[in-house]
Amino acid sequence: MLQVENLNKSFGSKQVLFDINFQADNGKILGLIGKNGSGKTTLFHSILKFVKYQGKIIIDGQPFSSRDYNSVGYLPEERSLMPKLTVLEQVSFLASLKGMKKDEVKSDLQDWMQKLEVKGQITDKIKSLSKGNQQKIQLIATLIHQPNLIILDEPFSGLDPVNVEIIKEVILQEKKRGATILFSDHDMSNVEELCDDVVMINNGHIVLNGAVNDVRNNFGLTRLFIRTDLNLDNVKNLPGVENVVLQNNGIYKLWLTDASYGEEIFNTLSHGKYLRTFDQEPPTLDEIFKMKAGEDNE
Amino acid sequence: MNKTWLVAKETYRREVKNWSFLLMIFAPFLVLLISFFFGMSSSSAFDSNTTVGIVSQNQSIVWPLKKTEDFDGYKNKAKAEKAYKDGDISGYIVVKETSTQLVANYYGTESLDNDVKTKLFRVLNAQQQALNLRNAKLSEEQMQSLSQKVKFTERTNDKKLNASDEKNLKTATFWILIFVLYFLVQTYSTIMAQDIASEKGTKIMEMIFSSMPGGKYFDGKVLGIFLEILTQLLIYAVMFSGFYYMAPHIDGVKDKFAQIKPAIDQALGQIISWGLLFVVLGLILYIVYAAVCGAIVTKAEDANKSVQPLVYLTLLGLFSSMSLSNNPDSIFAMIMSYVPFLSSFLMPLRLIKGNATGLEAVISLIILFVFLLGSIWWIRKIYPSLILQTDDNGMWKNMKRALQGIKE
Ligand SMILES: Nc1ncnc2c1ncn2[C@@H]1O[C@H](COP(=O)(O)OP(=O)(O)O)[C@@H](O)[C@H]1O
Ligand SMILES: [Mg+2]
Numbered sequence: 045m046l047q048v049e050n051l052n053k054s055f056g057s058k059q060v061l062f063d064i065n066f067q068a069d070n071g072k073i074l075g076l077i078g079k080n081g082s083g084k085t086t087l088f089h090s091i092l093k094f095v096k097y098q099g100k101i102i103i104d105g106q107p108f109s110s111r112d113y114n115s116v117g118y119l120p121e122e123r124s125l126m127p128k129l130t131v132l133e134q135v136s137f138l139a140s141l142k143g144m145k146k147d148e149v150k151s152d153l154q155d156w157m158q159k160l161e162v163k164g165q166i167t168d169k170i171k172s173l174s175k176g177n178q179q180k181i182q183l184i185a186t187l188i189h190q191p192n193l194i195i196l197d198e199p200f201s202g203l204d205p206v207n208v209e210i211i212k213e214v215i216l217q218e219k220k221r222g223a224t225i226l227f228s229d230h231d232m233s234n235v236e237e238l239c240d241d242v243v244m245i246n247n248g249h250i251v252l253n254g255a256v257n258d259v260r261n262n263f264g265l266t267r268l269f270i271r272t273d274l275n276l277d278n279v280k281n282l283p284g285v286e287n288v289v290l291q292n293n294g295i296y297k298l299w300l301t302d303a304s305y306g307e308e309i310f311n312t313l314s315h316g317k318y319l320r321t322f323d324q325e326p327p328t329l330d331e332i333f334k335m336k337a338g339e340d341n342e
Numbered sequence: 343m344n345k346t347w348l349v350a351k352e353t354y355r356r357e358v359k360n361w362s363f364l365l366m367i368f369a370p371f372l373v374l375l376i377s378f379f380f381g382m383s384s385s386s387a388f389d390s391n392t393t394v395g396i397v398s399q400n401q402s403i404v405w406p407l408k409k410t411e412d413f414d415g416y417k418n419k420a421k422a423e424k425a426y427k428d429g430d431i432s433g434y435i436v437v438k439e440t441s442t443q444l445v446a447n448y449y450g451t452e453s454l455d456n457d458v459k460t461k462l463f464r465v466l467n468a469q470q471q472a473l474n475l476r477n478a479k480l481s482e483e484q485m486q487s488l489s490q491k492v493k494f495t496e497r498t499n500d501k502k503l504n505a506s507d508e509k510n511l512k513t514a515t516f517w518i519l520i521f522v523l524y525f526l527v528q529t530y531s532t533i534m535a536q537d538i539a540s541e542k543g544t545k546i547m548e549m550i551f552s553s554m555p556g557g558k559y560f561d562g563k564v565l566g567i568f569l570e571i572l573t574q575l576l577i578y579a580v581m582f583s584g585f586y587y588m589a590p591h592i593d594g595v596k597d598k599f600a601q602i603k604p605a606i607d608q609a610l611g612q613i614i615s616w617g618l619l620f621v622v623l624g625l626i627l628y629i630v631y632a633a634v635c636g637a638i639v640t641k642a643e644d645a646n647k648s649v650q651p652l653v654y655l656t657l658l659g660l661f662s663s664m665s666l667s668n669n670p671d672s673i674f675a676m677i678m679s680y681v682p683f684l685s686s687f688l689m690p691l692r693l694i695k696g697n698a699t700g701l702e703a704v705i706s707l708i709i710l711f712v713f714l715l716g717s718i719w720w721i722r723k724i725y726p727s728l729i730l731q732t733d734d735n736g737m738w739k740n741m742k743r744a745l746q747g748i749k750e
Contacts, residue, residue, distance in 0.1 A: 092552050094726055110555070118552035122545045128457065138546075140348050141553035185549065195552075 045070055046091070046193060046224055051099035053083075053090055060086050061248045064099070068224050068241070070192075073215065075235030075256075076228040077333055078245035084228040085121055087245070088195050091226075092118060103193060114143040117191030121198050121228075123182050127171035131157075134170055135185050142189035149188065156184040160210055176207050183211065187218060194218055196227035200234055212238060232330035244333050251336040260326040264303040267331075269295050271321035272313055283308050295321055345554040349562025353537065354569045362464045365406050366529065367574055369468050394450070394458060395422040395434030403437055406465050412458045426450070435462065442477050444470050456540055456642045463532070463646055471528055478660075511605070512694050515612040520663060520687055523621045526571060527656045531632035531649045534567045538636030538729075539645035547729045556726025564626075564633055571625075616703050617690035620710070624686025627714050628652055634721055637728040638741055659687030670695040680706050682713040 051064040061083045068074040078084050090097040093108050103112055125134050132153065139149045153166055160180045164173050173181065179202065187194065196215075200208050215238060219225055229235055235242055235256070242259060244252040252259060271294060272279065279288050279296050284305025289297050300306065306324045313319055327335075357363055396407050397416045407413040414431055416422035422434035426449070433450020444466055448454060454462070541547065550559060586606070589599040635648040662684070666675040670692045679688035679698065689706045692698035698706075728741070 089730070094548070094551055094556075094730060113553050113555075116552055118549060120545065120548035122548075124544050125546055126541070126544050137348075137352050138549055138553070141345055141550060182549075 045104055046226070047100070047102040048087075048091070049100040049102070051087070051090060051097055051101065053086055053095065053097040059248065061090070061097070064245075064250055066243050066250065066253050068226055070224050071219060071222045072240040073219050073225045073227070073238050074241045074243060075239035076226060076243050076245060077230065077232060077235055077329070078228070079230060079337065082245050083248040084245060085197055088118070088197055088226075088228070091195065092116065112193070113141075114189065115192045117142075117186040117189065117194045119183055119186040119196045119199055121201075123179055123202075125170045125178060125182055125185075128169065130167050130169055131164065131173070131181055132166040135166075135181065135188065138185040139188050142191075144189050152188055153184065156188060157181075160184065160214065176203060179203065180207070180211075183214070187214070190221070190223075192223055194223050194225045196225070198229055199227055200229065200231070208234070232328065232333060236329050242329065244336055246337045252332065256329065259332065260329065263327050263332060265306060265324040265326055266300045266303055267325045267327050268298040268300055268306055268309065269321060269323040269325070270298065270309075270313065270319070271295050272319075274313075282312065285309075346558045346562040346565065349554075349559055350565035350569060353563055353566025354573075357533065357537065357566065357570045358573060361410055362461055363570070365409070366464060366468065367577055369402075369406065369465075393431050394454065395425055395431040396437065397422045397434060398437035398439070400437070400439060400469065403465055403469055407461065410461050412455075412461060423449075437466070439473075442473065444473065456543065459643055460536055460540070463536070467529070467532060467646075471525065478664075508608075509694070511608050512612050512615075515609050515615070516617050516690055516694050518609075519613070519617045519621050519690070520660065523625060523686060524656050524660050526625055527628045528653060530567060530571055531628055531635070531652050532646060533570070534563075534629050534632040535636030535639075535645040535649045536642060537567065538563060538633055539639050539648075540642040542637065542640070542729050543642050551726050551730070556729065557722030560633065560722050560725040564630060567629060568626075571629075615690070616693055616707075619707060620686040620690050623707070623710050623714060624683070627682060627686075627710070627717065628656070630714070630717055630721060633725075634728070637725060640731070655683045659684045663687040663691045667691060667695070670697040680709055682710045685710055 046068040048064055048066050051061055052059065053061040064087065066074075076084050076087065086095070089095050091101055091108070101108060103116075129137070132150065135153050136146055136149045140146070150166070156162075157164070157166070157180075160183070162173075162177050162180050162184075164177055170178060170181065183196075183199065186196070199211060199215075203211065212234070215225060215227070227238075239256050241254065242252070242256050243250060254262075270279075276288060276290060276296075279285070279298065282298070282305075284301050285298050286301050287299040291297055298309075303324070310319075310322055313322070393412060393414045395416050396404055396413045397419050398404050404413075404415040408415050414425070416425065416434065419434075419436050422431070422436070425431050426434055432452060433448060433454070435446050435448045438445045438447075446462070446466060589595050590603075631652055632649050635652065636645050639645055639648045659678075662674065662678060666672060666688070669675065675688055675692060675697075678684040679692050679702075685706045689698060689703055693700075693703055
């Protein structure tokens with residue numbers, strides 16, 4: 045478990061993180077969302093004690109200490125390995141720094157490479173592997189020692205959709221193992237799909253924090269998707285409608301001022317008629333984030 | 343196992359397993375052999391276009407580079423250019439040699455691979471050092487003191503050395519130590535800086551710092567490079583002892599050797615001295631700062647540039663001890679003999695010249711030692727933030743940002 049309390053971080057006179065508070069639990073995945081430059085990497089660097097900070101960061105009840113080095117796994121944002129080493133040499137070296145023995149590494153490495161569908165042998169030079177496979181090897185080096193706290197800085201960037209799925213699968217397995225997992229992203233869809241909890245950060249401030257479902261539901265079912273014969277103007281004039289767009293798929297997307305208007309609209313439209321699409325949803329995380337980020341900028 | 347030790351081992355393994363390490367050790371001998379036997383070696387035929395052409399008349403540059411299989415030798419620029427246009431090589435380097443400096447120019451479409459660059463720099467640096475030494479034009483007295491031992495050896499059979507002989511011997515031993523320090527700093531400051539800079543370039547450092555404190559990692563790097571230095575010295579020592587014990591049994595060498603043996607024994611006896619202590623501590627100090635130089639830059643190829651201040655300091659030390667050797671009681675000599683980096687050169691000189699007392703030596707040694715410990719303490723602290731600055735903002739901005747990073 046990881047607790048961050050009243051974390052403030054400045055570089056010289058420039059403050060980058062403001063009063064950050066959140067908690068990440070064992071066996072759960074926490075997504076850290078924020079635009080570039082909002083302070084995600086700096087937050088991770090603080091947790092890992094790469095930089096000094098003000099505030100408290102507590103791992104399993106105690107401040108970060110040397111005992112934690114072997115039980116964290118960290119995948120940095122900028123990825124590359126030492127091109128001249130073989131896969132085995134590279135992973136063994138990193139794993140040995142996490143306290144693993146050579147022979148353990150070798151058999152585990154082979155299993156991991158199979159699991160992640162890495163094309164290549166453990167005796168191949170890193171530079172002979174494709175970019176995607178190199179990224180996977182680096183993820184293996186992050187996870188091979190079965191860390192309790194896993195921190196992944198934008199783990200999906202630069203991967204094709206097939207590999208994104210493979211890595212999501214691995215992250216879910218690590219969750220089952222009981223690890224505390226944090227990852228950052230600027231693409232909401234991965235967070236929405238994988239995470240139990242979400243922390244949204246904008247210009248160094250937390251703008252939203254909580255369980256993914258709660259966060260969405262707290263905003264109410266203010267998004268309405270309908271398919272109807274009415275034209276745009278008529279849809280706009282339905283009760284409680286703030287805004288409307290006609291999507292490419294022929295479905296109108298309505299922003300309601302309050303979720304309760306849904307029922308009224310349903311009654312108006314369905315009145316003895318067949319209604320092929322009527323779907324009332326909370327806003328997506330992405331919408332919520334954009335709203336929140338917008339507010340914060342003003 | 344202790345993580346510092348793991349890092350030292352890995353650094354050592356990577357450095358020593360490298361072909362350029364052997365090259366560095368045997369280069370002085372190879373250069374002799376090669377210019378003797380293969381004066382006219384023809385260019386070989388590695389045809390993969392990952393090779394780079396090298397144009398130089400100097401076989402001691404071309405041959406070792408060709409050996410790495412990343413380079414192809416060419417007699418002149420025209421030939422290299424043709425090979426480049428034909429796609430036989432990915433580019434070529436023209437090395438020009440003036441009496442004081444090597445100038446290398448690279449022509450190609452893509453910039454050079456870091457690994458290839460490292461090999462190139464090592465060979466060129468070795469050559470430049472040879473040039474530098476040739477240009478160092480020792481003063482008459484220095485030449486004398488260096489050659490004294492040979493003169494002395496010609497009248498060997500007296501068992502007891504008289505006072506002036508002993509002083510000459512001490513002086514000779516001093517110059518040897520000083521030159522060894524100069525060479526080791528020249529060679530290993532670049533190696534240290536390049537090792538760290540190239541590692542920093544791979545950005546794997548964040549993973550490492552999530553496994554151990556940056557200060558401990560720094561210890562490991564310095565230790566690894568020291569093991570490399572010790573390995574080189576050990577290889578030389580083994581070669582020397584081989585010669586020392588074999589020589590009396592080889593006809594033709596035997597008689598000459600018997601003449602110089604007492605001098606060698608005496609000189610060896612002088613090695614364990616104040617001078618040695620100053621040299622060893624000085625070497626550690628230079629290497630530690632070379633690590634900082636490597637950590638400041640963001641590109642491996644800038645490492646060479648960033649260690650220049652250290653190289654100039656050794657030159658200052660070397661040349662001041664040369665020019666002040668007639669005049670060791672000057673105020674300059676006195677001041678410099680207390681300044682870390684320079685005291686390793688000046689204090690032993692003043693001692694030998696009878697110009698400084700043992701107490702002064704101890705004080706200077708304590709200053710050096712405290713400065714060294716203080717430096718290590720400070721560098722261990724800022725090292726991770728230096729390494730994690732990978733934006734290309736120039737050295738000073740990086741240094742500034744690193745210092746900000748360690749503040750609360
Ligand atoms: N060492 C540093 N010195 C000064 N400013 C820094 C340093 N590291 C990061 N910053 C600044 O902190 C802010 C947050 O950066 P970062 O944490 O990398 O954001 P993110 O990971 O969300 O893109 C940026 O404005 C960046 O310029
Ligand atoms: Mg980032």
